[in-house]
Amino acid sequence: DTEVTQTPKHLVMGMTNKKSLKCEQHMGHRAMYWYKQKAKKPPELMFVYSYEKLSINESVPSRFSPECPNSSLLNLHLHALQPEDSALYLCASSHDVGGGLRYEQYFGPGTRLTVT
Amino acid sequence: GENVEQHPSTLSVQEGDSAVIKCTYSDSASNYFPWYKQELGKGPQLIIDIRSNVGEKKDQRIAVTLNKTAKHFSLHITETQPEDSAVYFCAAMRRTGTASKLTFGTGTRLQVTL
Secondary structure (H helix, E strand, O other): OOOEEEEOOEEEEOOOOEEEEEEEEOOOOOEEEEEEEOOOOOOEEEEEEEOOEEEEEOOOOOOEEEEEEEOOEEEEEEEOOOHHHOEEEEEEEEOOOOOOOOOOOEEOOOEEEEEO | OOOEEEEOOEEEEEOOOOEEEEEEEOOOOOOEEEEEEEOOOOOOEEEEEEEOOOOEEEEOOEEEEEEOOOOEEEEEEOOOOHHHOEEEEEEEEEEEOOEEEEEEOOOEEEEEEO
16 A cells, blocks of 8 residues: 545635644655646755655745654645745655665645635 | 656556656665555555666566665556556665665656557
8 A cells, every 4th residue: 555645635725824734754764855836837845855754945935834743744824925835745655765775756636725 | 965866757658558767866875675556646666676786677567676786776667557557656766874865756647548
């Protein structure tokens, strides 16, 4: 089973709202990722968590705040977003990070975010 | 950082024909090259991958080749079917400290016509 689940599937929020995206995997993977994907573009890496610690932040604005409560869960907290932040937000996970050999990344279905 | 170029951006083939998508990468430290298929409204699905110590890998109708010297790799789909229609992304992975980073190509929209 290589399933990564994400909720909600769709989210519409105003620029003053606070919302959270959730991601979950039960494959025992120790690395989890957030990507942003604009229409007709490839996914762009935002954050990497390795063993529940933030390993990579790709200079993402602070209005995006990731959180990894445990090895199966990943959240992305959103606050004061701009219309240009509208995109598909993808979560992914992999078994190993860096030094291991099992680093295939499996993606969830994404959350379609619209900022009005 | 890593830069991955992908060609063509669109590809139309007739059902039963073969399709080939090519990618080049810039960072010789990249050592893992997955291919993803993304259907409309869905997340990317890993369909095949290859590691830098392997030159070719095949899984039924799908094959991937890697030329480390030239820093390019290709996806080959034989006997295409309408359900192969999707956007395909190549990617290159390199380690950075305790994490690994995937850099994606720009994508190829494959259309298989009847």
